[in-house]
Amino acid sequence: DTGVSQDPRHKITKRGQNVTFRCDPISEHNRLYWYRQTLGQGPEFLTYFQNEAQLEKSRLLSDRFSAERPKGSFSTLEIQRTEQGDSAMYLCASSPEGWDSNQPQHFGDGTRLSIL
Amino acid sequence: QQPVQSPQAVILREGEDAVINCSSSKALYSVHWYRQKHGEAPVFLMILLKGGEQKGHEKISASFNEKKQQSSLYLTASQLSYSGTYFCGTKDFGNEKLTFGTGTRLTIIP
Numbered sequence: 001d002t003g004v005s006q007d008p009r010h011k012i013t014k015r016g017q018n019v020t021f022r023c024d025p026i027s028e029h030n031r032l033y034w035y036r037q038t039l040g041q042g043p044e045f046l047t048y049f050q051n052e053a054q055l056e057k058s059r060l061l062s063d064r065f066s067a068e069r070p071k072g073s074f075s076t077l078e079i080q081r082t083e084q085g086d087s088a089m090y091l092c093a094s095s096p097e098g099w100d101s102n103q104p105q106h107f108g109d110g111t112r113l114s115i116l
Numbered sequence: 117q118q119p120v121q122s123p124q125a126v127i128l129r130e131g132e133d134a135v136i137n138c139s140s141s142k143a144l145y146s147v148h149w150y151r152q153k154h155g156e157a158p159v160f161l162m163i164l165l166k167g168g169e170q171k172g173h174e175k176i177s178a179s180f181n182e183k184k185q186q187s188s189l190y191l192t193a194s195q196l197s198y199s200g201t202y203f204c205g206t207k208d209f210g211n212e213k214l215t216f217g218t219g220t221r222l223t224i225i226p
């Protein structure tokens with residue numbers, strides 16, 4: 001059983017450029033989450049999908065951020081017009097659906113974004 | 117609101133025990149514990165769903181006190197591999213997002 005896969009592992013870009021990250025969840029996990037983590041802090045929730053439906057978005061997610069999961073499998077997170085403050089580790093997690101929400105979220109290794 | 121963890125950091129010798137606390141200002145539905153090593157993904161340890169529930173293995177266990185709105189993680193006879201930053205993540209009822217705590221950095225020395 002392969003884990004959550006994220007690509008790329010590292011992204012360096014100039015301020016103002018657009019970037020896109022990809023996440024492949026564990027096979028048959030229908031829930032997919034995006035989090036952002038800065039140095040020394042815990043992950044912060046960004047958004048969550050159940051299959052292809054985006055069910056929740058954090059207020060942290062400005063209109064420069066968009067996420068998709070078109071066929072309910074892999075997901076992409078796009079940041080437009082990147083800013084210095086976007087520098088962070090972007091983590092993806094997936095979980096199977098459970099009746100009482102007690103399913104663990106399994107994280108990928110993340111994409112580290114650095115804005116020059 | 118973000119759960120508060122204590123202590124912020126702790127250094128132990130191999131074989132010593134540690135307790136990490138996670139406190140929330142609001143009622144919790146479940147608590148999830150993770151360990152993260154530097155530059156790596158958070159690794160799931162365990163979930164506590166019911167009040168008073170204790171779960172875990174022989175050397176890593178946790179408890180959940182609903183009334184006090186807190187959870188504690190117990191590491192017994194620590195090993196070098198236990199080093200890392202421990203995060204609790206809390207969930208509200210009917211909400212899928214995890215709100216992670218402030219983190220506790222654990223360093224085990226030989």
